[in-house]
Amino acid sequence: EVQLVESGGGLVQPGRSMRLSCVASGFTFRNFYMTWVRQTPKKGLDWVTIVNYDGTTTYYRDSVKGRFTISRDNAKSTLYLQMDSLRSEDTATYYCARLDGYRVVDAWGQGASVTVSS
Amino acid sequence: DIQMTQSPPSLSASLGDKVTITCQASQNINKYIAWYQQKSGKAPRLLIRYTSSLESGTPSRFSGSGSGRDYSFSISNVESEDIASYYCLQYVNLNTFGAGTKLELK
Numbered sequence: 001e002v003q004l005v006e007s008g009g010g011l012v013q014p015g016r017s018m019r020l021s022c023v024a025s026g027f028t029f030r031n032f033y034m035t036w037v038r039q040t041p042k043k044g045l046d047w048v049t050i051v052n053y054d055g056t057t058t059y060y061r062d063s064v065k066g067r068f069t070i071s072r073d074n075a076k077s078t079l080y081l082q083m084d085s086l087r088s089e090d091t092a093t094y095y096c097a098r099l100d101g102y103r104v105v106d107a108w109g110q111g112a113s114v115t116v117s118s
Numbered sequence: 119d120i121q122m123t124q125s126p127p128s129l130s131a132s133l134g135d136k137v138t139i140t141c142q143a144s145q146n147i148n149k150y151i152a153w154y155q156q157k158s159g160k161a162p163r164l165l166i167r168y169t170s171s172l173e174s175g176t177p178s179r180f181s182g183s184g185s186g187r188d189y190s191f192s193i194s195n196v197e198s199e200d201i202a203s204y205y206c207l208q209y210v211n212l213n214t215f216g217a218g219t220k221l222e223l224k
Contacts, residue, residue: 044215045218047212050213103213104152105152105164
């Protein structure tokens with residue numbers, strides 16, 4: 001069974017940093033692109049960033065470029081999201097997700113809540 | 119960036135009704151659209167990919183169609199377990215989600 005388990009969410013002050021982790025199991029992690037998707041009640045679902053199989057190619061939505069960094073450790077089947085210079089508008093539930101060979105999001109974690117507030 | 123305009127934002131249906139949700143892309147997405155169901159407090163679940171291909175386990179009352187920029191998703195004979203929010207996703211160029219449609223019982 002495919003499982004994605006996020007950790008590392010919580011409350012953080014504006015301007016500070018936070019790192020999310022996602023441990024994958026039930027599939028060969030290194031064979032899949034991975035993504036972080038966030039969701040807010042107001043804005044719905046937004047892809048945040050994507051990483052290729054070995055971490056050498058990454059994509060970011062404009063609003064997080066230069067502040068967020070996606071990375072992966074294939075030996076540990078773990079995906080990371082380093083979030084720096086956090087803003088109130090980054091408050092959301094962050095989902096770790098798998099992209100299949102056609103780049104469809106076909107598996108999701110349970111979500112990690114991130115609240116940016118003073 | 120490709121934009122996805124999803125409508126309506128909400129739908130009210132009776133059990134047994136047929137409902138339809140539409141997504142219009144800002145450019146031709148060559149049928150690379152998927153549809154997701156999200157129940158309250160849960161992660162989204164993939165229902166349909168490549169416009170009309172049902173995922174394993176997706177009931178046959180769900181269907182999708184479309185081409186070019188215009189796509190639709192339908193549920194025939196709405197059941198109580200279908201009460202959820204639904205999202206489209208284009209995946210021809212990175213990913214863009216639609217804003218979602220909340221399906222409620224009338």
